[in-house]
Amino acid sequence: MKVRLNHATANPAALQAMMKLEGFIVTSGLDSKLYEFIKIRASQINGCAFCIDKHTRDLRKMGETEQRIYLLSAWREAPFYSDKEKAVLELTEAVTRISEIGVPQDLYERVRAHVDEAEYVTIIMAINTINAWNRIAISTGMFPAEE
Structure with missing residues (x-):
């Protein structure tokens, strides 16, 4: 596999915009x-191998x-997730x-049973942000590094 281009160096302003979204969610x-x-x-869902690899590693470190x-990927059939986690995963x-x-x-009502309006909007922004990252990674040919 070969990366098509490095999005960060090809357009640093675009990367900065994405990092602002990340910063909002993280804080x-x-x-x-x-x-x-x-x-x-x-x-x-999006089939982004790079992001699956990165974020499973991040979650392990946590x-x-x-x-x-x-x-x-089978959260509905597994008893290990809270009601809030299930609602957010479904969203x-x-x-x-x-x-x-x-x-x-x-x-919407199931999610709102666990979060207020502000957190609901934050969750929507989090979902939108990772979907954007997935599309960047897939479009530019990013793939996970071999261990």
């Missing part, structure tokens, strides 16, 4: 493990269990696949 108070779950689940990382799937069914009202 928002959103639980950092939940943010990594959002990143991994969206990246699984002390997350291998079991919860491995089962993330992540809906927003990532927004053209299919949008975000149904019942899903």
Whole structure:
């Protein structure tokens, strides 16, 4: 495999814009493990190997269990996620696949049972940000480094 181009050096201003989004989310108070779950689940749906590799490694460094990382793609069938995590993972799937069914009202209500309006918007921004990163990585040919 060969990287098509280095997006960071090709357009540093674009990278700075993305980093501002990251900075907003990181300083928002959103639980950092939940943010990594959002990143991994969206990246699984989008097929972004680079981001799946990066964010599973990041989550391991944060002390997350291998079991919860491995089962993330089957979170509905695994009893290891909280109700809030499940609602946010379902929202992540809906927003990532927004053209299919949008975000149904019942899903919005399930998420809002766990978060206030401000955190809901932060979660939406987190989902949008990783979807943008996925599209950058895939479009520029980024791939994980071999261990």
